[in-house]
Amino acid sequence: MRKRWLTGLICGILAMSSLTAPPAEAAAKKFNMSYLYFGKTSSYVGQVDRTKGSLNVVSPNYFDLNEDGSLKITWKLERSFIDEMHKRGIKVVPYVTSHWKLDIGRNAMANRDKLSTEIANAVNQYNLDGINVDIEGMTETERDAHTDFVRLLREKMPGKEVSVAVAANPNGWTKGWHGSYDYGKLAQYADYLMVMAYDEAWAGDPTAGPVASIGFVERSIQYALKQGVPNSKIVLGLPFYGRLWKSDGTFKGAGVSNVRVPTVLNKYGANVVFDGATQSPKATFTVKESDEKLTVGYNTLTAGNYELWWEDERSLKAKLRLVQKYDLKGAGSWSLDQEEASMWNYFSLWLNGLYFTDAQTHWANSEILAMVDKGWMLGTSSTTFAPETALTRAQAAVILVRAMGLQGVTPTETAKFWDVPANHWAGKEIDLAKQYGFINGAGDNVFAPEREVSREEISAMLARILDLTAPTDGQTPFADVDPNRWSYASILAMKENGVINGYEDATFRPFNHTTRAQMATLMSRIATQLEAKSVK
Incomplete structure (x- = not known):
């Protein structure tokens, strides 16, 4: 059973000892959506929770079409699921589909004004967050009507998501199913195009081959870009x-x-x-x-x-790299309940260009991602995060300065620590940390930038920043923390405010070092408080 000594509230950042300069701001977190089709509706919440917070949008099969092209609400629509997703901060954007029936698609396009109104009304009625248009199987004949349908949805659903699932078209075909999508014009009205970069080999294909070879996927991205679709509106669809x-x-x-x-x-x-x-x-x-x-x-x-x-881990990672290569909006997938659960150990990391092989199955995986997303932590290399490496005092200074929004501030004076030369990679942050009272020196004009940060030291630093005080009638929380110890009040304050707990044997182990993973977890839990105090 793993021991997580950090429990409470916080969201934060780390710099690396291997850096020679303060880390750059992290890129914005990439968008991630997935479709919901398989399994019982009672399993939907579990399917989403299995993604470990990776999803921004989930698209369930709530909307079908009747023979005349009018809207048909499926039995799968459940308000309780929508409410649960909203509690998790996940948008519910159902997809509307004709299930590859050409006549139904054509009828829908012929009556698109009515259908778009029906969809807009249903989205509002059920507190949904938009619509994903996934009407497949039409031809170039319906191309303009399809585009106009998306325009109508955009017009009737201000403030809601309007997205379109489009056929991958690496060969630039203009007839048949591929011809029904006018990428460039659709992108003018849609929030994004979900490029279905799969079914290179399809159901009924006489020739065996990959569902989505890397070449097929990359050419599909390139086609979208050539059609004038901004990379910020391209979501790369992956097969599960x-x-x-x-x-x-x-x-x-x-x-x-x-x-x-x-x-x-x-x-x-x-x-x-x-x-x-x-x-x-x-x-x-x-x-x-x-x-x-x-x-x-x-x-x-x-x-x-x-x-x-x-698709296995190696093939999916190769495709996720393309999201970074072309700086796409993010990824989509067909569909939940088909993937191996272990995939979510690395999916978000790789989607966001964090190729940390040592963090994929680590207990602090999600906290590490949150910290890098904040721009407060980076990896020690392009493929490692070093979660079990001890945090240094210089790193702690950089983390706290960045968490408090002070990275653009010029120190009023240098702290004049003899072991922090003018060209030290964290010199500015150390000066700011001292100026704002986050971290004191180690005595005799020494800062000890490479010394490991102990558990009692990090408690004191954070209690100082959060203005936490220990209750006057507080009881000794841990057998190994002397009430006369300089850090006692800080440890007690952190404990009483629910920020830090001890080990299962009722000890705190104040002299043990703080790891990078522990710092990431601790910072992620007090993020709200830190950001409330940060420089705006």
Whole structure:
């Protein structure tokens, strides 16, 4: 059982000892949305919570279309789910779909003024946050009407999200389904286009191959940019599924959720390779007559030879890198409940360009991301965060100065610590930390910038900043903290105000060092208080 000595309220930042200059501000956090279609509605909250706070928007299948193209509200719409998402700060933007029925799509476009009004009314009635247009299967004939439909939605839903799911078009096709999307004009009215960069190999495809090779995905992004879509309006759609083929032709691109893939591979002793050219995993396996027959999706795996392509950690990370490469708005996905739960250990980090391999499964993963998002912490390299490395006094000074919004302030005078030369990477922040009373020197004009920060020291620093005082009748909270110790009042104040707790054995261990992960967690819990006191 892990021991998290920090409990309470806080959100903050760290600088690295390896830096030679104060870190730059972190980029804005990337947008992340996903569709909800599979599973019982009673499982929806759990599906979202499994993402570990990664999502900004969830798009459930609340809106279908009747044969005449009018709005049909599905049985899946539940106000309780909408309320729960809003409590979590997540927007609910349902998608409207024709389920690939051409006639229904055409009827909807012919009556788009009525349909757009019906959607706008439903969005307001159910306290929804907008609409995601996902009417697929139309042709170039409906191209202009489709664009006008999105324009009408934008006009009738001020302040609400209007987004459009568009077919990936790496080959620049202008006819058929791909021709129904006018990327450039849609982007004028939509908040973003969710580029469905998957189904390179599709259901019914006679040729086995990846659902989304890296080349297919990148060319899809490039096409959108060439059509004049701002990168800030492009959301890269990722697949949480793979496809399966059987050598006798009975299975041609049958859908397989990523979460089911490990079971299949282990059950039949599959041969797995990672195809470097497409950046996609592939497996081949044989089901014998004597083997147990698994049911995958809607298909039972009978005896025969199979080929499976899907998305794993390596392939998804390659695609997430493209979000950073082209500075896109963010990522979308089809769909929740198909992914492996462990994926969320790295998804947000990589989406935001934080390729920290040592933080993916760390207990402070979400707090680390929050701190980097604040611009208060960075990694020790492009691939590491060093969460268990001890925090230094110089790092603490930088963290606190940045948390208090003082990075643009010029110190009125230097602190004149003999061990902090004028060219020290944290010299300015150390001067400011001393000037504002965050951190005192270590005596005799010494600051000791590289000395590890102990638990009692960080308690004193934060109690000072938060103006916390210990109650006069406070009881000794920990057996190993002497009431006559200089840090006693600060530790007691932090304990009484619910910021820091001790270990399970009722000790505080005041002389132990503070790790970078612990500092990230502590700062993330008092963020609101710190920001309230910061320089605006």
